[in-house]
Amino acid sequence: MLSSCNRGPQPLEIHKGTEGITIDFGENIPPPQVYEGQYFLILANLWNKGAYTFNESRGDYGVVNIDYDPLYFNSSQNNQNKFYSDIPTFQLAGKSLEWPNGEKLNKEISLLGVNNIPGTRESPKVKLTASACYPYMTVLTQEICVDVDAYKADQNPVCRNKGTYTYTGGQGAPVSITEVEVSMIPLGSQLLNRPGSVADTDEEGRLIGMKESNENSRLFIIQPYFKIKIKNAGDGLVMTRTENIEIKDICSPTTGDRTFNDINNLKIDAWLGGTKLTCNPNPVRVLKDETQATCFLPREDASGVNRNYMSILTVKLDYVYRSFTERKITILRSNYK
Amino acid sequence: MADAIEDKLKEIEGLKFDKELEAERLDSTLDEDEKRKIRVTIFGINRKILTARKELYELREKNNTKWAKIKRGTKTGFKKAGGAVAGVGKATAWTAKKSWSGAKAVGRGGKAVGRSGKAAGDWVGGNILGNDRVKMEFLVGLAIGVHLIDFFGFGFRISWGSFFYRMVGYLVLSIVAYMILKPPFGEGVREFFIVSSIPVFLIPLLDQGIKLTGIPEIYPDTLSSVFLALPVWVIYLVYMKGLNYPFWSVWETITNFIAPIAWTKFYFFVLFIAVLVTLLSQSADLVSANNRLQTVGIDPGPAVDGLTELIHKGYDKFMKGTTSFFGSVPIAYNQMWNDSLGSYHSGKVEENADKTGVFIENFKTSGKYYEDIPITFFPIYKVRSFDQEIKMKVWCEAFDQRNKTNIVNATTDVDELLMRLEDQQGITCEFNTNPENTLTAGRYKVIAQAKFTFETWAYTNYIFMERNFVNSIRANGENINKKFKIDKKPVTIYTSGPLMMGMNKNVDLPFSIDYERKTKIPVGITIDNLQKSKGDLLNVNKFELRVPNEFKLNDQLCTRKVTGPVVDQEAENYVIYTFENPRKDLLQSFVTVDCSLEIDGADAQRLISNSGGITQASMIGTVEYNYLLKKALYLNILANPINAGGQS
Numbered sequence: 012m013l014s015s016c017n018r019g020p021q022p023l024e025i026h027k028g029t030e031g032i033t034i035d036f037g038e039n040i041p042p043p044q045v046y047e048g049q050y051f052l053i054l055a056n057l058w059n060k061g062a063y064t065f066n067e068s069r070g071d072y073g074v075v076n077i078d079y080d081p082l083y084f085n086s087s088q089n090n091q092n093k094f095y096s097d098i099p100t101f102q103l104a105g106k107s108l109e110w111p112n113g114e115k116l117n118k119e120i121s122l123l124g125v126n127n128i129p130g131t132r133e134s135p136k137v138k139l140t141a142s143a144c145y146p147y148m149t150v151l152t153q154e155i156c157v158d159v160d161a162y163k164a165d166q167n168p169v170c171r172n173k174g175t176y177t178y179t180g181g182q183g184a185p186v187s188i189t190e191v192e193v194s195m196i197p198l199g200s201q202l203l204n205r206p207g208s209v210a211d212t213d214e215e216g217r218l219i220g221m222k223e224s225n226e227n228s229r230l231f232i233i234q235p236y237f238k239i240k241i242k243n244a245g246d247g248l249v250m251t252r253t254e255n256i257e258i259k260d261i262c263s264p265t266t267g268d269r270t271f272n273d274i275n276n277l278k279i280d281a282w283l284g285g286t287k288l289t290c291n292p293n294p295v296r297v298l299k300d301e302t303q304a305t306c307f308l309p310r311e312d313a314s315g316v317n318r319n320y321m322s323i324l325t326v327k328l329d330y331v332y333r334s335f336t337e338r339k340i341t342i343l344r345s346n347y348k
Numbered sequence: 349m350a351d352a353i354e355d356k357l358k359e360i361e362g363l364k365f366d367k368e369l370e371a372e373r374l375d376s377t378l379d380e381d382e383k384r385k386i387r388v389t390i391f392g393i394n395r396k397i398l399t400a401r402k403e404l405y406e407l408r409e410k411n412n413t414k415w416a417k418i419k420r421g422t423k424t425g426f427k428k429a430g431g432a433v434a435g436v437g438k439a440t441a442w443t444a445k446k447s448w449s450g451a452k453a454v455g456r457g458g459k460a461v462g463r464s465g466k467a468a469g470d471w472v473g474g475n476i477l478g479n480d481r482v483k484m485e486f487l488v489g490l491a492i493g494v495h496l497i498d499f500f501g502f503g504f505r506i507s508w509g510s511f512f513y514r515m516v517g518y519l520v521l522s523i524v525a526y527m528i529l530k531p532p533f534g535e536g537v538r539e540f541f542i543v544s545s546i547p548v549f550l551i552p553l554l555d556q557g558i559k560l561t562g563i564p565e566i567y568p569d570t571l572s573s574v575f576l577a578l579p580v581w582v583i584y585l586v587y588m589k590g591l592n593y594p595f596w597s598v599w600e601t602i603t604n605f606i607a608p609i610a611w612t613k614f615y616f617f618v619l620f621i622a623v624l625v626t627l628l629s630q631s632a633d634l635v636s637a638n639n640r641l642q643t644v645g646i647d648p649g650p651a652v653d654g655l656t657e658l659i660h661k662g663y664d665k666f667m668k669g670t671t672s673f674f675g676s677v678p679i680a681y682n683q684m685w686n687d688s689l690g691s692y693h694s695g696k697v698e699e700n701a702d703k704t705g706v707f708i709e710n711f712k713t714s715g716k717y718y719e720d721i722p723i724t725f726f727p728i729y730k731v732r733s734f735d736q737e738i739k740m741k742v743w744c745e746a747f748d749q750r751n752k753t754n755i756v757n758a759t760t761d762v763d764e765l766l767m768r769l770e771d772q773q774g775i776t777c778e779f780n781t782n783p784e785n786t787l788t789a790g791r792y793k794v795i796a797q798a799k800f801t802f803e804t805w806a807y808t809n810y811i812f813m814e815r816n817f818v819n820s821i822r823a824n825g826e827n828i829n830k831k832f833k834i835d836k837k838p839v840t841i842y843t844s845g846p847l848m849m850g851m852n853k854n855v856d857l858p859f860s861i862d863y864e865r866k867t868k869i870p871v872g873i874t875i876d877n878l879q880k881s882k883g884d885l886l887n888v889n890k891f892e893l894r895v896p897n898e899f900k901l902n903d904q905l906c907t908r909k910v911t912g913p914v915v916d917q918e919a920e921n922y923v924i925y926t927f928e929n930p931r932k933d934l935l936q937s938f939v940t941v942d943c944s945l946e947i948d949g950a951d952a953q954r955l956i957s958n959s960g961g962i963t964q965a966s967m968i969g970t971v972e973y974n975y976l977l978k979k980a981l982y983l984n985i986l987a988n989p990i991n992a993g994g995q996s
Contacts, residue, residue, distance in 0.1 A: 076961065082896075082922070083966075129894070129968065130807075131803055132734075134700075274824070300826070335832060
């Protein structure tokens with residue numbers, strides 16, 4: 012009876028959610044109130060809630076930046092004693108069997124000193140902002156029907172093109188693919204009057220290879236088109252992952268050597284089965300948190316197939332993401348209270 | 349229930365008929381004794397009619413009649429519509445007449461709208477029930493709100509700065525009234541309501557008119573109190589039944605559902621008592637002072653004083669709470685208005701648990717004061733500051749209200765105080781202790797004063813980012829403020845004290861600065877003595893701007909002569925620019941300086957690279973000035989009772 016109530020372990024949904032790495036200040040570190048002349052630690056809680064694990068071979072690492080008003084705070088201790096690096100970095104694993112909830116890291120970022128309050132202000136409330144800037148990737152895999160039967164001649168097809176796939180829950184990354192619109196563009200057909208190769212599928216219609224056939228059959232040539240809608244579902248900023256620029260430079264809110272177009276772009280790659288698709292535009296610029304790209308099978312790769320089959324569409328978005336957190340800190344006068 | 353109402357109406361009609369019969373008996377042939385008897389009978393019938401009306405009202409309340417309109421006989425005063433509205437004027441005039449003759453103008457104002465009110469009178473005789481009652485409650489609430497905002501926010505001022513906002517308030521009220529007061533509320537009611545706004549809007553002129561009589565010189569606070577207590581709009585609404593009856597009728601009417609809405613009765617009862625006590629206390633002093641009347645037996649003065657103090661304490665608390673709420677509305681509007689002129693920079697005062705500054709407290713009258721008998725006041729000077737040690741000169745003066753040139757200096761135990769942090773010291777101000785500080789019988793304005801040097805600081809936090817980066821983000825349609833959690837405009841916080849100090853906030857954040865070329869940033873400071881009634885700004889000693897040392901002030905682009913920079917000893921990496929002190933005659937109004945700050949490419953890069961790219965930097969305005977703080981009270985000096993007795 013009891014065992015009947017046990018549902019067993021829930022399957023781990025790795026590619027689900029709209030968060031990447033979140034950053035928060037530690038509880039009471041920094042404290043909400045500090046005194047003049049005091050030093051206090053800045054602790055950032057970093058948590059990779061998404062699906063992407065940093066890949067060292069790609070040079071993946073994240074950086075943490077902290078911004079404050081130098082009228083009220085100073086980092087002179089850091090500079091003198093080198094307690095903390097100028098640009099703190101981190102690497103985190105995404106959700107996996109090893110890290111079911113993603114990897115967490117409490118990162119000590121800096122030791123700040125509180126300056127004496129100039130003038131007659133009693134207790135300034137000042138803002139401390141921290142940001143985590145990191146490379147990330149969104150991966151979508153979708154089973155789709157490669158529907159070659161443009162004339163609807165097949166009375167009992169393995170599958171039919173569903174047209175549009177929508178996604179509301181994200182793919183375990185701050186940038187989500189929200190919709191994939193599938194079109195099968197017919198390029199023509201040819202009658203096979205001699206025995207030859209035809210598509211070989213399993214029981215569920217998946218293409219498992221080509222097989223020799225002795226029957227006369229018609230081969231259809233189609234070009235699959237995918238219109239992919241993308242949305243910045245997080246509250247951070249998308250930045251371009253440029254291969255030859257260090258992450259810390261990409262994350263710097265200055266253009267540096269980058270051009271105007273390098274700021275808000277993301278790189279898109281897609282595959283149908285094992286064939287790489289051509290995506291246009293690429294990189295794609297994110298405008299007002301939304302954008303879309305079209306990926307298609309190059310014409311030269313489109314070959315004739317005699318019937319519908321199931322295949323896997325894989326889309327990868329490559330970008331750098333920056334998330335923020337802030338805390339208001341009240342400075343108290345040490346000579347008064 | 350309907351039968352009971354019908355019966356009650358018949359009973360009222362019958363009583364009215366009886367009353368008419370009795371009235372017809374009154375003719376000149378009767379002797380005085382018989383006439384008196386008939387009048388007593390009519391008086392009794394009147395009472396019965398009123399009682400019957402009350403009962404009828406209750407019946408209709410129970411019956412939840414949607415629209416109750418009591419048909420009153422044409423010969424009763426209630427039904428006279430013109431009288432009803434003229435009565436509002438008369439009643440106002442009556443109230444005012446008891447205090448000042450000048451207030452007759454209010455009465456004229458009421459009469460002026462009498463014609464519109466005639467039609468309104470058809471309605472005003474009734475009681476409002478059901479949905480109409482809810483509408484009327486809303487209108488009355490709105491009218492009270494507008495009145496209170498007008499009083500606390502603008503002091504009923506007709507000035508170019510407040511005119512627009514007052515106009516909007518009354519316009520909204522008029523529109524709402526126009527929408528609500530449609531038939532069956534009565535023909536002409538809404539026209540009456542809207543036309544009657546004119547005397548309300550012109551209260552300041554009334555104030556000026558009364559001042560010509562000289563009376564407000566004696567009663568400035570009372571005048572304000574009465575204006576506060578006379579939300580004329582509301583009175584028009586609530587008392588439309590008319591007050592053109594003898595006092596008993598007015599009182600009876602007030603206490604017996606003259607207000608068509610029950611809760612307004614309570615509101616007016618409280619205000620009526622408060623005004624009455626204030627008037628009584630002031631009138632008692634006036635009579636005593638001017639006519640040198642001596643009282644025998646129970647002296648009402650202390651009793652009234654005690655009650656007045658009690659009311660004043662409650663009133664003060666109410667004022668503090670209400671002023672802070674309603675005061676913020678016009679302040680915000682005025683800031684918008686002034687900012688739009690481009691020459692006035694505003695700020696928000698720092699929120700402290702206790703305000704910083706200098707304050708005079710415990711300066712008040714108690715009981716009666718006589719000539720030749722020593723009079724001592726104990727003002728307490730309080731200081732709350734941080735860095736500053738405040739040295740102040742303190743003294744008390746009495747100004748003869750009949751002869752302005754006659755100024756009497758009090759003898760004080762100290763004339764200088766030295767205080768810092770959170771400190772308080774009391775002094776004694778003595779009159780009538782020697783020939784130099786003698787106050788003869790009469791009315792005086794006594795002022796406790798303090799002259800001191802004070803500093804006000806204003807802090808504005810800016811966010812700077814590199815120009816190309818900002819433009820790239822914006823060009824992509826991103827909301828950079830939302831993405832980077834940055835406020836859209838800088839906010840200036842200034843320290844609490846006698847002066848307001850604002851700084852330029854007409855820039856968008858983040859402010860983008862260029863790595864390639866020089867970037868100019870507008871900066872401006874305004875100082876203004878917003879609390880002119882509490883004291884005078886005597887002169888400015890220092891007027892400065894502190895900026896991070898990456899920025900340079902272009903002295904050619906300043907509206908005031910500037911010197912500097914010098915390194916700031918107080919804030920690391922800051923420099924100070926000093927402006928020429930404004931002339932004394934300019935301090936009566938606000939003083940603004942506008943300048944251009946500049947940062948060149950290399951400095952911009954250094955500034956931004958020292959942070960995570962979202963660079964915060966504060967600009968600080970400071971002003972050091974001499975201020976004269978004043979706190980006044982009004983004092984009646986009575987003739988010495990012993991001397992007066994001897995004379996009689």
